Amino acid sequence: MVSSEEVQVIMVSLALQGHMNPMLKLAKVLVSKGVHVTLATNDVARKRMLDSNISTNFISKNSPGRLTLEFFSDGLSHEFDRDKDTGTFLASLKANGPTNVSNLITDLKANGNQFSCLITSPFIPWVPGVATEHGIPCGVLWIQSSTVFSIYYHCIKSPNLFPSLENPNGIAKLPGMQELTVGDLPTFMLPISPPHFRLWVTEFVSVLNKVKWVLGNSVHELEEETVNSLALVRPIYPIGPLVSPILLGKEETIEGSVDMWRAQDYCIEWLKKQESSSVIYISFGSIIMSSENQIHSIATALKNIKRPFLWVVKASNSRKDEFPSGFLEEIKKEKWGLVVSWCPQEKVLMNRAVACFVTHCGWNSTLETVVAGVPVVAYPEWTDQPTNSKLLVDFFKIGVRMRNCGEEGLNVEEVERCIMEVIDGPGAMEMKRRAMELKEAAKKALEDGGSSNRNFDRFISEITGKPYINNV
Incomplete structure (x- = not known):
């Protein structure tokens, strides 16, 4: 039984x-401020963590709050490939999730838990309805940029602001942001996207009337005009960057991780042996599977550039025959590069040896590279990545965009050009200066009196119903 005075x-x-x-990471910040958090997710996560020998237990160090994990069924077996058959996964989740999450909340309440707020990911738009049924005020943690939130919101509420989405070169003029081409927009809202993704955009915006708070994993100062314009129609409160404390130069207050794959930590030891600002880091996230063309072109370019590199290629996508003949044997013999199946990305980005990040531009990776002050080669593929690429290259001005060449796909010359432009090009020093400037702005936002810290305190004050006193 928990104390009635505890904020949960x-x-x-x-x-x-x-x-x-x-x-x-949001949970860890709340715990550091004295809030008790229960994080619930579909139970395939438990199997993945157990299969990878990753602990599901969390230990608080000098934190007044606590964090626990709970699991619910999405209606599918653990063996079902949710990444490959997203449509079936989302349909099963929509059919089974509301009842199972509701039952979980009922059980937790029966054990003495009283929740002041429910915070959901935006990609399960049925959750606010469950919160309403249980009389729990609902918030959304928007895990993408404020810019993408604004695009989706206006797409549904003000479609006249957009040109024909069939024309990739059409121009969208939206409040609080520079002009965007259709090709810069998130793919989920485009006609080429599967219907279940376009339906999600509509469902998410339509359910916002059941949501009291939209917390954004961003920094006000990074997207100031967009955030200010949203205040007039649907306020969003940036509380980011939600990155590990170690990336901010602080100690972790909670030990434990929910990484779904075992990282190959020996790459950190390898990085320590490299010269400062010498290593090209390449990773396209946890979902995207690189094509044979992409692997072959990147490998050939790295061989031609002959600079140290750390390249993450998922184990299921690293068949030896996809690399140029002899490439893996040569880098192993010469020790000038490293190919791994997964790595602790934040530790990599904060290492002094990393010169640039060749990235798919997922929002987590975007924030991590901003906080680390590392310039980028942007190579987006889907969802919010084209918009994040636009932010990184044209708004933040800390990188260049790498593009496919028609039906040929990614060619070697394009990879070489982009990497060398960021490392040694005429604009490289300015990109690095700008990256360091944004790094300081992001860190400052989380400090006492910073914009994100103020938004955190405001949120906690509202869910507790009384002024929040920071005694940590």
Whole structure:
């Protein structure tokens, strides 16, 4: 039985790396401020963590709050490939999730838990309805940029602001942001996207009337005009960057991780042996599977550039025959590069040896590279990645965009050009200066009196119903 004076929050997320990480990091911040958090996710996460020998237990160090994990069924077996058959997964989740999450909340309440707030990931739009049924005020942790939130909101509420979405070169003029082409927009709202993704955009915006708070994993100062314009129609409160404390130069207050794959930590030892600002880091996230063309072109370019590199290629996507003949044997013999199946990305980005990040531009990776002050080669593929690429290259001005060449796909010359432009090009020093400037702005936002810290305190004050006193 818990004390009636304890402030408790339940969070609901999907068991996807890019969803769980920001939710867990939000949970850790809340715990550091004295809030008790229950993080619930579909139970395939438990199996993945157990299979990878990753602990599901969390230990608080010098934190007044606590964090626990709970699991619910999405109606599918653990063996079902949710990444490959997203449509079936989302349909099963929509059919089974509301009842199972509701039953979980009922059981937790029966054990003495009283929740002041439910915080959900935006990609399960039925959760606010469950919160309403239980009389729990609902918040959404928006895990993408404020810019993407604004695009989706206006897409449904003010479709006249957009040109024909069939024309990739059409121009969208939205409040609080520079002009965007259709090709810069999130793919989920485009005609080429599967129907279940376009339906999600509509469902998410339509359910916002049941949501009291939209907390954004961003920094006000990074997207100031967009955030200010949203205040007039649907306020969003940036509380980011939600990154690990170690990336901010602080100690972790909670031990434990929900990474879905075992990281190969020996890459950190390898990085320590490299010269400062010498290593090209390449990773396209936890979902995207690189094509044979992409692997071959990147490998050939790295061989031609002959600079140290650390390349993450998922184990299921690293068949030896996809690399140029002799490539893996040569880098192993010469020790000038490292190919791994997964790595602790934040530790990599904060290492002095990293010169640039070749990235798919997922929002978590975008924030991590901003906080680390590392310039980028942006190579987006889907969802919010094209918009994040636009932010990184044209708004933040800390990188260049790498593009496919028609039906040929990614060619070697394009990879070489982009990497060398960021490392040694005429604009490289300015990109690095700008990256360091944004790094300081992001860190400052989380400090006492910073914009994100103020938004955190405001949120906690509202869910507790009394002024929040920071005694940590």
